[in-house]
Amino acid sequence: MGLGEKIMALIVQKYGGTSMGSAERIRNVAKRVARWKSKGNQVVVVVSAMSGETNRLIALAKEVSPQPDPRELDVMISTGEQVSIALLAMALRDLGIKARSYTGGQVKILTDSVFTKARILDIEGNNIKRDLDNDTVVIVAGFQGVDADGNITTLGRGGSDTSGVALAAALQADECHIYTDVDGVYTTDPRVVPEARKLDRITFEEMLEMASLGSKVLQIRSVEFAGKYKVKLRVLSSFEEEGQETSGTLITLEEDSDMEHPIISGIAFNRDEAKLTVLGVPDRPGIAYQILGAIADANIDVDMIIQNVGHDGTTDFSFTVNRGEYMRARKILEEQIKPHVGARAIDGDNKICKVSAVGVGMRSHPGVASKMFRVLAEEGINIQMISTSEIKISVVVDEKYIELAVRTLHSAFGLDQITA
Ligand code: ADP
Ligand code: ASP
Ligand code: MG
Secondary structure, three states, X not given: OOOOOOOOOEXXXXXXXXXXXXXXXXXXXXXXXXXXXXXXXXXXXXXXOXXXXXXXXXXXXXXXXXXXXXXXXXXXXXXXXHHHHHHHHHHHHHOOOOEEEEOOOOOOEEEXXXXXXXXXXXXXXXXXXXXXXXXXXXXXEOOEEEOOOOOEEEOOOOOHHHHHHHHHHHOOOOEEEEEEOOOXXXXXXXXXXXXXXXXXXXXXXXXXXXXXXXXXXXXXXXXXXXXXXXXXXXXXXXOOOOOOOOOOXXXXXXXXXXXXXXXXXXXXXXXXXXXXEEEEEEOOOOHHHHHHHHHHHOOXXXXXXXXXXXXXXXXXXXXXXXXXXXHHHHHHHHHHHHHHHXXXXXXXXXXXXXXXXXXXXXXXXXXXXXXXXXXXXXXXXXXXXXXXXXXXXXXXXXXXXXXXXXXXXXXXXXXXXXXX
């Protein structure tokens, strides 16, 4: 039996911004949903705002208020998805399919209260089950939830993926389909490297690394959810014609034992990085805690951390943050840390990026790091920071080298498509 052909499977499908990008595309999504429904499946659809809409709303908010209040920002930027759910419900009803739309709050997607990057805590979803039993397609707004006090929250950029997977987990769906504008997960972003290859399968572990290292095809929290609740997750294209559909990429729990694993499965990169350095801090216990504690208190995520070897009783301490948090983090260092710990100066660079090689095959193959460093050196690319785990190696380089670094590594690790 093919994908989703089990009679009365419960399927959650998420359609992203590009897939919902115009009236015609929304009607196409409706036709696709109708086909899944007509095969006897129960279908819950999660949608994003029409492409560009969330960016437009954020820009408008910033025009009015340079640092918008996070609660109010969430009230505003969640509206894009509300438009999408209603439009899709209308399109489905025009096809003769029973459909009802709901906001995140209406189906009680309960989150914490960290506005603009809230985490899902629980989903009640009673009305979803009732509608499904009533032969109705349920359409839920992605990216949004509600906190315990009834405030609207949003889940961070790309958060509709997480809404989809969390709903699939809560409803114990048979499958979760992430429909997007590419036909699966590739060895790297196909927009940057046209030679990138589509992967038929990728392990959760690798997908988690790829997502957390910048492959925005799936939001990282969606992959975490899928792994934790064993959701059967597939990335598919919403642009394939009826009858021409391919089966996308399956995110698998098992490592295929009969499959020879490539050493590297993919190259991920992230442009949204910034580096901060506290220069000349006293080299004594507690300094790292003081610096990073203040950053954590401000809810700023820290990624790579380096403390240099001390000399003359002082040391330099560097870390990276999301570029959007650079100014806020820098202000904390200037105002709270520098005078407090007696640092010499604060330095920073918000024109850096991170490039990473990911692969479970790395575990059994030494020498990946040295190959990576050699290949980058041959292109004259200076490495500013390095971090490794069992299945990934990441380097920070000047952002002007990003495309060169990604293309070079992609080809050096044999990931390019074999063309005739
Ligand atoms: P949606 O609006 O459907 O959520 P996104 O733009 O968030 O779509 O994600 C799809 C995009 O992710 C693709 O168009 C592609 O450019 C990008 N992308 C980045 N890395 C990868 C990768 N490894 N494989 C596939 N797509 C990737
Ligand atoms: N519309 C939101 C965004 O642009 C959520 C999503 O598309 O997943 O980030
Ligand atoms: Mg997305």
